[in-house]
Amino acid sequence: MGNLIIEKVKYLGDKYIYESPKLNEGINLIVGDNGSGKSTFTYFIEYCFGNNIKYFEKDNNKKYIEIINDTNNYIELDILINNKKYQLKRFIGKNDIFINDGNDISIYPITRNKNKIFSDWLLEKLEISIHELNMGTYSWKLNFSDLLRLIIYDQDTESKKIYKAPISVNFVSDSLIIRKTIFEVLLGISSDEYFKKHDKLKIITKNKDYALSILKDFNQKYNGVDLDKIGIEKKKQTYTEILKKIYLERKLYLSSNANIGKKTELINENQKELIQIGLKISEQNLLINSTKIEYNKIFKLYENQVNEITEIKKIIFTNDKLNLFSFKLCPFCMSNHEPIENYCLCGSEIKDENYEKFVYNSNEYDIILKYKTKSLETIKIALNSYSKKIKNIKNELNDFSLKSKNLTLKLKKLISSIEFSGNTELIDNLNDKILDTKKELDKIEYLLEISIKKEELVKNYESLNKKCKEENKNFRTLHLKFINQNKSLISEFNTIYCDLLQKSSAGANIAEIDEDYMPIIDGGVYKNKSADVPLRLMYYFTILALSLKNKRVKHPGLLIIDTPEDSGIDEGNLKNDLRLINSVISKSEKKYQIILTTGLNKYPEIFTEKIKERFNKEENIFILKERE
Numbered sequence: 001m002g003n004l005i006i007e008k009v010k011y012l013g014d015k016y017i018y019e020s021p022k023l024n025e026g027i028n029l030i031v032g033d034n035g036s037g038k039s040t041f042t043y044f045i046e047y048c049f050g051n052n053i054k055y056f057e058k059d060n061n062k063k064y065i066e067i068i069n070d071t072n073n074y075i076e077l078d079i080l081i082n083n084k085k086y087q088l089k090r091f092i093g094k095n096d097i098f099i100n101d102g103n104d105i106s107i108y109p110i111t112r113n114k115n116k117i118f119s120d121w122l123l124e125k126l127e128i129s130i131h132e133l134n135m136g137t138y139s140w141k142l143n144f145s146d147l148l149r150l151i152i153y154d155q156d157t158e159s160k161k162i163y164k165a166p167i168s169v170n171f172v173s174d175s176l177i178i179r180k181t182i183f184e185v186l187l188g189i190s191s192d193e194y195f196k197k198h199d200k201l202k203i204i205t206k207n208k209d210y211a212l213s214i215l216k217d218f219n220q221k222y223n224g225v226d227l228d229k230i231g232i233e234k235k236k237q238t239y240t241e242i243l244k245k246i247y248l249e250r251k252l253y254l255s256s257n258a259n260i261g262k263k264t265e266l267i268n269e270n271q272k273e274l275i276q277i278g279l280k281i282s283e284q285n286l287l288i289n290s291t292k293i294e295y296n297k298i299f300k301l302y303e304n305q306v307n308e309i310t311e312i313k314k315i316i317f318t319n320d321k322l323n324l325f326s327f328k329l330c331p332f333c334m335s336n337h338e339p340i341e342n343y344c345l346c347g348s349e350i351k352d353e354n355y356e357k358f359v360y361n362s363n364e365y366d367i368i369l370k371y372k373t374k375s376l377e378t379i380k381i382a383l384n385s386y387s388k389k390i391k392n393i394k395n396e397l398n399d400f401s402l403k404s405k406n407l408t409l410k411l412k413k414l415i416s417s418i419e420f421s422g423n424t425e426l427i428d429n430l431n432d433k434i435l436d437t438k439k440e441l442d443k444i445e446y447l448l449e450i451s452i453k454k455e456e457l458v459k460n461y462e463s464l465n466k467k468c469k470e471e472n473k474n475f476r477t478l479h480l481k482f483i484n485q486n487k488s489l490i491s492e493f494n495t496i497y498c499d500l501l502q503k504s505s506a507g508a509n510i511a512e513i514d515e516d517y518m519p520i521i522d523g524g525v526y527k528n529k530s531a532d533v534p535l536r537l538m539y540y541f542t543i544l545a546l547s548l549k550n551k552r553v554k555h556p557g558l559l560i561i562d563t564p565e566d567s568g569i570d571e572g573n574l575k576n577d578l579r580l581i582n583s584v585i586s587k588s589e590k591k592y593q594i595i596l597t598t599g600l601n602k603y604p605e606i607f608t609e610k611i612k613e614r615f616n617k618e619e620n621i622f623i624l625k626e627r628e
Helices: 038-048 118-125 144-150 176-187 192-221 229-256 264-322 362-415 424-503 529-549 571-579 581-585 605-610
Strands: 004-012 016-019 026-032 074-081 084-091 096-100 105-109 133-135 138-140 258-260 418-420 511-513 519-521 558-562 593-598 611-615
Touching: 004 038, 004 558, 004 593, 026 038, 026 581, 026 605, 038 074, 038 084, 038 558, 038 593, 084 264, 096 118, 096 264, 105 118, 105 264, 118 144, 144 176, 176 529, 192 424, 229 424, 264 362, 424 511, 424 529, 424 581, 519 529, 529 558, 529 571, 529 581, 571 581, 605 611
Parallel strands: 026 593, 026 611, 558 593
Antiparallel strands: 004 016, 004 074, 074 084, 084 096, 096 105, 133 138, 258 418, 511 519
């Protein structure tokens, strides 16, 4: 099971800044009144984990004005994955995440394409395997942002819905199969071994069925044709012997009825052609040498570009620390200085469009990086073009060399050629016999190829069929084990969930989950709306509890609870429900982290020492602070 801990949350822009205190393992409280920035804190985390936040988008009806109007702004997370430190960085409005592991800096997109994305990197580090899902004509893979739907308890989603609402709601993103898969992945119900075996069985079965269909088509196509390989090979041997005898007969007759003659004109023509081809071979050798020189020049340019990109990646992280993104202080007298757009530090107006800039802000470095990366792609295209050109020249050289070789052989034959002066009718008959025998041999060769092809198809099908039976047997054994394990895990979930709800403000006697993993309380009896909060909250608590007890559970041990009081529960009941988290984490030896954002004095007193950050509108303490 992988483990994920958030150590620090940072926001930096030209106008606003925020840096959290260090967050620890265990419980961390972020308290404040409405509108002071509690939810913004969780938005920062979610955004840097690859989710999109609608309030950070310019075309959204409800914009986060301070962030939208800020420039060169980004969010940074310091995290631990299995005790190893990483730094994540995502610019506002951009769809790439930078990762600094202390040794190297890499960039991954958040949207899925043919290449590896950020979610793939993170899930791999957390030891979570995601398998491809299918629904009708749709095919997709779950991202880490999908798993956040049972890791982040947010205030925007109705409590009765349990799962956090997806960013864009549609029949696929919020389908039952997606929600069930999220639950199964986090709880380890989607056993890696089981699904790998299932995927393997599906592939082998598909290959076996395909091999069978090819074999059937083949048999239908050659129905009635004798494809006995042994019989065909005997027939081939017979006709080969006949052909040898005819060739020998013709050779003996020609050798006893021939005169040597010079075919000067034909020999001269072949010599001229051989000379021309020799010249072309020389030209192609010169061309390939010059092309290789050009290729080496571009390859050097490619290496330089790669080095520049690597340096820019480092700058994007290190320049923040060196404070090179802006001159807020005069570098000479260290007085406060407010930069003016299109004016130099000395006060002169910048008029020359060709001036060179040496100091860039974070957003400009990101743009430069994109430009350099795009330029690198262009250089790659040029390299590929030269590689193809070199390959084509080599192919032409091979062709010319082959022609030269053939012409040389032909010339030798012409020089030693013999002009026949015997009985031409006898020779014609022998030639006809040779031709007819060759035709029969060609037919036999064709039948032999078909018989060999059939033999290969039969062997391939039999091999796949055998493998399919073996895999099916192994899968059935694993399937029974899988079902028993899952029954045990679901039973354990129900026990913990029921116990928590009995102690919660929901006032439930019996609680369990159905086959779709949704709660059934007291056999389906109606509960008042305020009971939805503990029903949902205890669901999240239960998953965390299982992750701390059971090694099979893949949940990363991180739980973020954002302002649960906004869901319609009274203060006393909320405090009681939140206090139940202690029964979940008690005596746990595994690492975990709970980040709870809640209102002022709307948390159990026993959590007071866990407070890491306080926001307060009346005291003018907000999450975002104006930069000095």
